Amino acid sequence: MTHKTQVQCTINGEVTEFLCEPRQSLLETLRDVLGMTGSKEGCLTGDCGACSVIVDGRVVCSCLMLGVEAEGKDLVTVEGMAQESELHPLQQKFLEDAALQCGICTPGFLVAAKALLDRNPNPSEQEIRYALAGNLCRCTGYDKIVHAVLDAAKVMQEG
Amino acid sequence: MATVFIPALMRKLTRGQESIVATGSTVGQIINDIENQFPGFRNYVIESGELKPSIAVSIDGEIATGGLLDSVGESSEIHFVPALGGGVGPRVIR
Amino acid sequence: MASGTTQEFNIIGTRPVRPDGVDKVTGRAKYGADYSFPGMLHGKVLRSPHAHARIKSINYEKALKLPGVKAVVVGKDLPELESKIEFIGEISLNPHYLAHNVLARDKVLYNGHAVAAVAATSLHIAEEALALIEVDYEVLPPLLDVRDAMKADAPILHPSLRNKEEPDKPTNVANHVQFKRGDLAAGFAAADYIVEREFDTSMVHQGYIEPHNAVGVYTSDGHATIYCSTQGPFDVRSMSARVLGMPVGNIKVVPAEIGGGFGGKTTIYLEPLAVALSKATGKPVKMIMTRSEVLRATGPTSGSHIKVKMGATKDGKLTAAEVWMAYEAGAFPGSPVMAGAMTILAPYVLEHLQIDGYDVVLNKPKTAAYRAPGATNAAFGSETVIDELAEKCGIDPIQFRIMNGAKEGSLQPAGPPFKRIGFIETCQAIANSEHYKSKLTGKNRGRGVAAGFWFNAGMQSTATVNIHADGSASVVTGSPDIGGSRASMSMIAAEVLGLPISEVRAVVADTDSIGHADVTGGSRVTFATGMAVFEAAHDAVRQLKERAARIWERKFEEVDFQAGKAISKNNGVPPMSVKDLAAKFPRTGGPITGRASVSARGVGAAFAVCCVDVEVDPDTAKVQVLRATIAQDAGRAIHPSYVEGQMQGGTAQGIGWALNEEYFYDNQGLMRNSGFLDYRMPTCLDLPLIEAIIVEVPNPGHPLGVRGVGEVSIVPPPAAVANAIYRATGVRMTELPMSPSRLFKATHKKGS
DSSP: OOOOEEEEEEETTEEEEEEEOTTSBHHHIIIIISOOTTSOOSOSSSSSOTTEEEETTEEEEGGGSBGGGGTTOEEEOGGGTSBTTBOOHHHHHHHHTTOOSSOSSHHHHHHHHHHHHHHOSSOOHHHHHHHTTTSOOSSSTTHHHHHHHHHHHHHHHHO | OEEEEOOGGGTTTTTTOSEEEEOOSBHHHHHHHHHHHSTTSHHHHEETTEEOTTEEEEETTEEOSSGGGOBOOTTOEEEEEEOBOGGGOBSEEO | OOOSSOOOOSSTTSOOOOTTHHHHHHTOSOBGGGOOOTTOEEEEEEEOSSSSEEEEEEEOHHHHHSTTEEEEEEGGGSOOOOOSOEEETTEEEOHHHHHHHHSOSSEEOSTTOEEEEEEESSHHHHHHHHHTOEEEEEEOOOOOOHHHHHSTTOOOSOTTOOOSSSTTSOOSEEEEEEEEESOHHHHHHTOSEEEEEEEEEOOBOOOOSSOOEEEEEEOTTSOEEEEEOOSOHHHHHHHHHHHHTOOGGGEEEEEOBOSOOTTTTSSOSSHHHHHHHHHHHSSOEEEEOOHHHHHHHSOOBOOEEEEEEEEEOTTSOEEEEEEEEEEEEESSSOOTHHHHHHHTTTTBOOSEEEEEEEEEEOSSOOOOOOSSTTHHHHHHHHHHHHHHHHHHHTOOHHHHHHHTBOOTTOBOTTSOBOOSOOHHHHHHHHHTSHHHHSOOOSTTEEEEEEEEEEOOOOEEEEEEEEEOTTSOEEEEESOOOSSSHHHHHHHHHHHHHTOOGGGEEEEEOOTTTSOOOOOSOTTOIIIIIHHHHHHHHHHHHHHHHHHHHHHHTOOGGGEEEETTEEEESSSOOOOEEHHHHHHHHHHHTOOOEEEEEEEEOOOOOEEEEEEEEEEEOTTTOOEEEEEEEEEEEOSSOSSHHHHHHHHHHHHHHHHHHHHTOOOOBOTTSOBSOOSTTTSOOOOGGGOOOEEEEEEOOOOTTSTTOOOOOSSGGGSSHHHHHHHHHHHHHSOOOOBSOOOHHHHHHHHHHTTO
16 A cells, blocks of 8 residues: 555645655546546656646646646646636637647647646737747647637736 | 450450450450450459459449449450559458 | 539538537536446456566456355457468458457466456446456566567567568567659759758557446347447447357447447457346346556557658758657557657648658566657657758748748658648638747747647538438437547538438447447548438438429429428429428328448648747746647538537647647556546647638538548647747757656756
């Protein structure tokens, strides 16, 4: 029986407590311990961004962080982006602008884009590309993703 | 009389001819007629009574889907081509 | 149904939000790795560290003793299958090779080849168990180059492999395809300019972000359910059944959402292993590949060696073409060389041609399909040679292509004539584009164009359209949705039924719940499954008309159906909407379900033309793509946004193939870059916005004019980029990828 550690942190605004093994990554903890399968596994080496979550305001690859390292931290995952049943403007624009095809990279992009817009509400196309360079998409060629982020930024500035 | 185009590597069976004329109202009948003209041809395209999995038939520019039962018109143009499944790659994944 | 004429649509051609979208943007959508069951175990695969070796023994006693380990499965636990080609379900393949790829028996044939599978109570324990399995290998020299594998003295990978031409000789050449017409010598004699070049392309991977996964649940009644991300649930069912020695009907495959496939998820890897482990343990077993396993042990596409020789008159008329291509099949026969041979030069009218293609085995993973498989390799060769000829003739490269362009009636390389196609129109779309008309200024910059062709597939699909109690509808098919096809399926049904798109939902069903569907691939879902949906919706409409006739006590012929309403042709009976009719279903004859199954004919071929502007850094030879435009003939775009998405995605993959992606093998045959850091795919920062120009030359063979759109856009970009690099640097690249290290060597060798 492997020793498990008790961890307390805030996830999507809710104080959460869980047990995890020290060797489990934050990604594995979210998906297999907490059942939050919105963050996706693509490479486990921090190269694809599909597992992106926000930790204390910074985008992090959750595959590169341990579950136990979440102690005392404030996490935001894709599951926390919608407010009750109202989608975040990024989610809404990704749908309207057809910025997803298979959708596996979408949670990671949404989280990374949210982190970008939280700190830079009016990014240029190049700034968006730079901020999202850590998220790989194989389906879209990124064109509609960039458009969706630009459109969401506009909506959020007006709103 | 349908015109049947012979794949390059099978032309040794038809004495080098690139295309031949054959009679029949189905693909199966056409192949039988070709066999009469050039014995040995049938075994190249038919296995266990059906078109070999690696072979498809194009009739008047369209890949036929009914195998040996597909109808052939009076002056149809028939090609034997490799069978392919589009994004699956070759239908025969050997 | 009149097609090819102008049709007025309410929904087709618009851009509604896709019906499955909300789940995907909220993280609720369930992909294969998201499934969890009570008591579930985790499976891992032990893989060969060698590229070529004999397995002398496998000892897994120590692994079984590790607490938490519940079962180990090795090759001898699976049935031994005869080596011959047979129909497995609806596709034909050699089950012996398939089974040996799933789990090696006496030999391992590539680095990563599966040797044993373990199930344990946790993923980490399963991984520890792998290290406790002892395999005694006799290492053999690896065969890693396609031309070496063809040499007379090459070591033979499969002692029993023969090809049709030399049926008695052991060989590594599994197949030879040839297309020939006219008189090559005469054709070249008539040419004023002849260009002859040799090309090398590297093995590349489809690069889907989601690794392969499978959950196998074997129950004591001898049945099994497989949950997996796949492009072809029916193929997974029949292939797994064959490899496991189970009746096909005893396996149900539930397709999860799929995180990308591009052809790579059309066969089986983990699925039979998950079922075998589940059978051995009595528990559900989940297996997920790591990224390194995906790259080393699934199905990349062939590297190749290609020779192209073409001739043209000084007026720009192509006279002859000679092509020789050898494609890597990987460990078992079956590269896409045939498709490469059928697509190369297809856009052009050529009286004299000869194309020879060879399928060659070597010690690399067994190749699988990758978006227009075989065509991109071939087009890299032919489209750069055409560019050179156009330049020699002093003719604009787009005009050169238009001058020689295939039309309806022109002969394809394999012989059959084209039906109505839109190659010329697609070229013109680029010629008239703002991109092409703009001037490219600045140093070290160049513009290149190239064309591509893919024939697209028809194949089989089934659909049902259920009318619900409130008059809304669901469309059920067996085609997994990779790119947004649920949107177009709903749109087609909604158009026929006259319902708003919000009242039609598309469902992807498991293999028990819908009739057979061939794979999601081959650019065939909107075409063939769309055709089945179209016919099933019309079947529902026919039944709705019959029902209205019965209610009105009129004859069937007196009832019309328009804009979602049944209308009595003769007198002033008020029309009945689908909602009105549905409300009466229980008391007028019961529920209505439309159904159709098709083996789709009338496939429309697709052409794409790509234009790219690049800038080459003179110091580092890094290539930046400044601007990219792709034009493609879609026949009829059902949902333009998703058509554009396919075009842009294929272009991006083509650019990655052109500039950075390759399998790097050391001389032991081990892949040294099996991760996303060094298997370098384009990021957001590497690409510009990609302009997608949809050309619509309707396909007369489809009721809505649809041509498949999913694949062809990947075919032109490598050649377009190469042609652009030439104009930027004066160097013609003949190797892919044109990475900085290769381009640097080539540009600095020139001494410029």
